Amino acid sequence: MTPKVIVITGATGTGKTTVQNYLASHYPVTRIVTHTTRPPRAGEVDGQDYYFETDASFKQRHFLESVVYAGYHYGSSREGIADGFKRAPFPAIVLDTKGAITYAQELGDQVVILFLTVSQPAELLERVTQRGDDTTMLKQRFASPEYRRDLKMPLALAGRALQLNNDHWAQTQIQLDQLMTRLAAE
Numbered sequence: 001m002t003p004k005v006i007v008i009t010g011a012t013g014t015g016k017t018t019v020q021n022y023l024a025s026h027y028p029v030t031r032i033v034t035h036t037t038r039p040p041r042a043g044e045v046d047g048q049d050y051y052f053e054t055d056a057s058f059k060q061r062h063f064l065e066s067v068v069y070a071g072y073h074y075g076s077s078r079e080g081i082a083d084g085f086k087r088a089p090f091p092a093i094v095l096d097t098k099g100a101i102t103y104a105q106e107l108g109d110q111v112v113i114l115f116l117t118v119s120q121p122a123e124l125l126e127r128v129t130q131r132g133d134d135t136t137m138l139k140q141r142f143a144s145p146e147y148r149r150d151l152k153m154p155l156a157l158a159g160r161a162l163q164l165n166n167d168h169w170a171q172t173q174i175q176l177d178q179l180m181t182r183l184a185a186e
């Protein structure tokens with residue numbers, strides 16, 4: 001078994017966090033917690049879901065990569081990856097597609113990239129509304145260039161990322177199980 005970082009990317013609401021949680025509860029996978037200046041959603045816990053930062057504290061950190069997504073800063077560190085590898089052979093991180101491209105460039109064969117899609121993007125708004133997201137934040141997010149960008153596999157990830165359709169959770173689970181069987185054998 002070769003340890004690898006599992007990068008989970010795709011548009012908002014496609015199920016990246018759901019996939020990460022499934023992998024962490026069924027396989028030797030641990031969640032890498034990233035940093036953001038976005039305010040916490042109901043139920044989100046500092047240090048578990050994100051390290052929630054102010055603009056000032058975010059600027060003081062040293063990141064492997066950082067992005068602006070729908071008006072907020074997000075960033076991840078090499079320390080986060082190293083901590084993940086101490087806990088499990090497959091640390092998993094949720095990133096926008098820009099971050100996923102950086103991981104592919106910086107970490108090469110050490111990363112497996114999953115690009116999540118749904119067949120009907122209109123369903124994404126329903127999914128995140130049901131998740132309980134704030135309506136004003138959702139308007140800002142769905143109007144952002146980052147949202148539109150992440151609906152499609154970026155050219156830089158074509159042939160590099162594994163595309164996984166998450167229309168039906170039961171089918172997604174089967175594909176994740178197959179992936180983890182393969183990774184365990186490599």
Ligand SMILES: Nc1ncnc2c1ncn2[C@@H]1O[C@H](COP(=O)(O)OP(=O)(O)OP(=O)(O)O)[C@@H](O)[C@H]1O
Binds near residue numbers: 166172
């Ligand atoms: N296959 C599915 N069918 C229906 N609902 C789903 C499916 N997968 C995930 N969901 C639900 O969709 C919502 C969004 O999922 P999740 O939070 O995992 O998305 P995400 O890609 O991490 O979103 P974001 O980028 O906005 O954080 C959640 O309420 C989740 O339970």
Ligand SMILES: Nc1nc2c(ncn2[C@@H]2O[C@H](COP(=O)(O)O)[C@@H](O)[C@H]2O)c(=O)[nH]1
Binds near residue numbers: 016036
């Ligand atoms: N490039 C990075 N993208 C990140 C990081 N942490 C989260 N994300 C991505 O941001 C958007 C918005 O996340 P949300 O939790 O506010 O819905 C989503 O695509 C995440 O995957 C990071 O450290 N770097």
